[in-house]
């Protein structure tokens with residue numbers, strides 16, 4: 001980690017109402033004085049005239065001064081809240097670079113410094129990355145919980161419990177004599193079991209990927225069943241081509257929408273038929289079958305009972321007089337008149353919400369799940385052996401997983417990948 005002083009525009013692209021330029025590092029105070037004269041008192045906004053080294057006025061701006069280590073990055077941090085015009089932002093940045101000699105920050109570098117300085121841990125940094133990418137209410141609430149340290153606090157409690165259990169094992173080692181080598185107290189076993197149960201509970205929760213990708217709803221059925229028409233009605237779009245010609249849709253058509261804050265991804269597919277499909281349509285049918293594999297929910301528009309297991313039977317084109325009808329239909333709709341569409345959407349939202357993390361519940365991403373499950377495996381292993389030395393060894397393995405979880409141990413590659421997800425200025 002370099003210890004030079006960095007700056008970046010942290011607000012959106014100009015022109016904007018306000019442009020926030022942040023400066024972090026040991027040179028932040030001097031940079032502030034170079035442009036603004038005397039600094040305001042710490043953590044209090046004050047108006048200053050910003051000038052370049054020729055003394056020319058660049059802007060009247062608010063200045064905020066956060067001396068380290070009690071700042072967002074843990075370093076001296078200074079902010080100019082300028083008018084957000086292109087030329088103003090450019091002039092302030094130019095002055096910081098060429099006159100003051102500061103370097104423009106890399107993507108995520110402020111956050112990376114906050115991590116390096118112990119202001120946030122790795123799980124919180126991942127939460128922040130998700131928070132910036134959040135597009136729905138559920139994603140926002142879950143990411144905010146992660147960024148606020150719910151998993152980090154849990155990991156620390158688990159770490160303490162591991163240390164307490166290790167202490168019991170140590171004590172049994174100290175006091176063991178020839179006849180009584182490997183007796184761990186019964187309380188040890190029950191604590192271990194409770195611990196394992198808690199870890200299993202975290203692993204059973206809906207995942208962060210599910211929250212990000214949305215609940216996948218695949219529309220399937222024979223050609224001309226009305227899949228594309230229903231797809232357009234559900235997504236309130238004209239994304240799919242509709243025609244009376246059987247075999248109109250070939251490629252998968254995906255559209256993500258958030259309804260009541262719940263992310264849903266609808267997938268329209270080529271009509272399934274065994275015979276008569278020409279080459280391109282046949283490729284489409286293969287893709288449709290693949291899509292069925294990854295679906296969270298299949299809406300089946302074909303003949304009753306002919307869809308994949310668990311599929312929702314949908315009776316469609318209910319505006320037409322002579323239709324076969326479906327006794328077990330979950331939903332009866334008409335894409336033509338719109339009848340039943342609202343109810344179907346409501347059912348889907350309810351089902352999808354049940355499959356998602358609760359609002360504000362921490363959802364583990366793939367990396368976090370791998371490490372929490374390593375902890376779970378270590379605990380299970382500790383419960384299966386009786387030699388205290390082996391038990392101690394398993395508990396240590398669990399602690400290593402927790403260290404990796406919060407980033408006490410982490411590789412440069414991993415950090416580059418994570419912080420590269422942030423924009424410049426974060």
Ligand SMILES: Nc1nc2c(c(=O)[nH]1)N(C=O)[C@@H](CNc1ccc(C(=O)N[C@@H](CCC(=O)O)C(=O)O)cc1)CN2
Nearest residue numbers: 010020022043064066069070071072073077079119426
């Ligand atoms: N203008 C501005 N807005 C911003 C940020 C920022 O850096 N600048 N943030 C940047 O991400 C977020 C807010 N996060 C922050 C987190 C910690 C501290 C901080 O100074 N913490 C100190 C003191 C807390 C106090 O007493 O008020 C600390 O925790 O010790 C500041 C902002 C969102 N909004």
Ligand SMILES: Nc1nc2c(ncn2[C@@H]2O[C@H](COP(=O)(O)OP(=O)(O)OP(=O)(O)O)[C@@H](O)[C@H]2O)c(=O)[nH]1
Nearest residue numbers: 223224225226227228229247248249271317335336
């Ligand atoms: N009356 C009526 N006609 C509908 C309804 N839904 C679809 N259709 C008609 O049925 C025909 C086929 O509709 P599509 O939505 O293209 O059917 P599809 O299942 O996507 O067909 P492929 O892409 O070929 O597999 C079109 O002529 C539509 O106008 C409906 O609810 N009522």
Ligand SMILES: [Mg+2]
Nearest residue numbers: 227228248249
């Ligand atoms: Mg179609």
